[in-house]
Amino acid sequence: MTAPKPQPTPRPGVLDIAAYVPGKEHAPGVARVFKLSANETPLGPSPKAIEAFKAAAGQLERYPDGQATALRAAIGTTFRLNPANIMCGNGSDELLGLLCHTYLGPGDEGIVTEHGFLVYKIQITAAGATPVTVKEKDCRVDVDAILAAVTPKTKAVFIANPGNPTGTYVPVAEIRRLQASLPPQVLLVLDAAYAEYVRRNDYEAGLEIVSSCQNVVMTRTFSKVYGLAALRLGWLYAPEHIIDALDRVRGPFNISAPGIAAGAAAMADQGFIEQAVSFNAEWIGKLTQAFEALGLEVTPSVTNFVLIHFPDVEGKRAADADDFLTARGYILRAVRSYGFNNALRMSVGPEEANLGVIEALREFMGRG
Numbered sequence: 001m002t003a004p005k006p007q008p009t010p011r012p013g014v015l016d017i018a019a020y021v022p023g024k025e026h027a028p029g030v031a032r033v034f035k036l037s038a039n040e041t042p043l044g045p046s047p048k049a050i051e052a053f054k055a056a057a058g059q060l061e062r063y064p065d066g067q068a069t070a071l072r073a074a075i076g077t078t079f080r081l082n083p084a085n086i087m088c089g090n091g092s093d094e095l096l097g098l099l100c101h102t103y104l105g106p107g108d109e110g111i112v113t114e115h116g117f118l119v120y121k122i123q124i125t126a127a128g129a130t131p132v133t134v135k136e137k138d139c140r141v142d143v144d145a146i147l148a149a150v151t152p153k154t155k156a157v158f159i160a161n162p163g164n165p166t167g168t169y170v171p172v173a174e175i176r177r178l179q180a181s182l183p184p185q186v187l188l189v190l191d192a193a194y195a196e197y198v199r200r201n202d203y204e205a206g207l208e209i210v211s212s213c214q215n216v217v218m219t220r221t222f223s224k225v226y227g228l229a230a231l232r233l234g235w236l237y238a239p240e241h242i243i244d245a246l247d248r249v250r251g252p253f254n255i256s257a258p259g260i261a262a263g264a265a266a267m268a269d270q271g272f273i274e275q276a277v278s279f280n281a282e283w284i285g286k287l288t289q290a291f292e293a294l295g296l297e298v299t300p301s302v303t304n305f306v307l308i309h310f311p312d313v314e315g316k317r318a319a320d321a322d323d324f325l326t327a328r329g330y331i332l333r334a335v336r337s338y339g340f341n342n343a344l345r346m347s348v349g350p351e352e353a354n355l356g357v358i359e360a361l362r363e364f365m366g367r368g
């Protein structure tokens with residue numbers, strides 16, 4: 001018997017992480033597949049972004065601009081922000097990780113909500129800190145539950161607003177109340193990945209609150225309505241002291257040159273975004289109505305996806321619907337890992353897919 005050879009071991013916490021499992025992409029044996037499981041836009045990116053991406057192919061031997069100046073300038077122009085308060089990342093996923101690795105460590109707690117985005121928990125744990133999960137109320141973030149969970153160890157609070165996979169939102173007055181009640185040394189992270197889709201007077205993505213507070217950060221993405229998920233582009237808006245800290249930790253060339261070029265062009269083409277938002281609003285309404293007419297419960301959504309709850313009846317559960325839809329080429333997202341055992345999340349797709357899912361669920365529910 002020889003003792004096992006010592007081997008490198010990850011830091012405490014790393015092996016506690018349940019790795020992120022993306023939604024499925026394939027339906028074996030089905031000729032035509034519609035992937036409606038990742039909240040990607042059916043409209044693609046602005047043609048101007050594709051053009052800029054192609055033009056960047058001529059200089060692939062050069063390092064990108066490590067400050068992503070052109071991209072930060074384009075974002076600043078669109079939202080009337082000082083580019084000094086903007087940082088870009090390799091998807092907002094990278095930025096969420098950076099925030100955790102910069103502000104949390106062993107012994108610290110990060111608050112997340114029951115149905116919140118799984119990346120928060122993963123990155124809090126990866127930083128050696130402890131995620132503390134608080135309940136939501138009817139698929140909505142509950143500000144009082146968050147406040148009740150704050151301890152002297154709390155370093156950060158992560159909220160997806162709007163939420164994924166719920167599609168609900170927290171009104172700006174509630175976000176303000178949360179900020180005002182949190183100790184000023186606790187970082188409040190507002191993940192506004194779906195902000196562009198929201199058409200509500202009482203919603204604010206975080207621009208105003210970040211501008212007036214020293215402990216709030218808003219993250220955004222090019223992966224959803226901007227149609228650039230493949231490029232991995234996100235950005236955050238934060239007070240200067242936070243940008244300064246994150247800038248020390250991030251990779252010096254974390255955004256690619258084609259990403260900077262395509263992102264800046266996409267940001268400048270706001271006409272394209274408005275059309276995409278209108279297309280989405282129309283289908284969110286139609287899908288919600290159609291599914292409710294079939295007797296399914298749909299959580300009211302302000303995003304580009306709907307959370308569909310299935311009856312707790314043999315043969316009619318979410319897992320059955322998932323199989324039924326997959327066999328017909330419609331891939332939705334199972335959301336058990338988000339705390340929904342009997343629901344599926346469907347992204348708004350092209351018209352043909354949306355109508356196809358309505359038809360298929362009509363058959364599934366025996367309303368054909």
Ligand SMILES: *Cc1c(COP(=O)(O)O)cnc(C)c1O
Pocket residue numbers: 039090091092093094117160163164191193220221222223224229232233234
């Ligand atoms: C899709 C999504 C993001 C975007 O992540 P990227 O890394 O920018 O692609 C962030 N937060 C939530 C809640 C999302 O659903």
